[in-house]
Amino acid sequence: MYRLYHNNRCSKSREALALLEQKQLQFQVRYYLDDPLTAGELVALLKALGMPARQLLRSKEAEYKALGLDNPDLSEQQLIEAMVSTPKLIERPILQCDDKAVIGRPVENLLVLLP
Structure with missing residues (x-):
């Protein structure tokens, strides 16, 4: 299952969402500004x-x-704690699938995880 760490206000993040929808993949969206990552989740994502x-x-x-x-x-x-307390500091978009993830800047970077 794919998970997109998404910020609606970011054009690159919206492009990533559109790409996943276009490919008709099953994925979850995590609005990380509204649902911030815990330190443990951020460590796993890194x-x-x-x-x-x-x-x-x-x-x-x-x-x-x-x-x-x-x-x-x-x-x-200390850097992880800063991102946990201020999620706006996290680069976006991020696509994760199992134990692999990529930053979608440029959005084409996401293709390495897609079928």
Whole structure:
């Protein structure tokens, strides 16, 4: 089963949703701004993505600078906690299938997980 971590206000996220609908795949949508990920869920998602927390951060968000997340001394746990408390900082869209996930920027990146 596919899961799309989705933000309706994001054009790339809407493109990802349209792609999944066009392919007529069974998938779940997780509106992660309304239903934030727990630290454990985020750790599992990062593992599926194969990346550290810093790479999943949206560094152009105002909250990134306001929270001092550009500090290279912050630990993985501190970055995860920042994304849990401020889900807007999580890059999007993300498509997950089992233990694999990809960020849909560009949206074509999602094709590696699709049949």
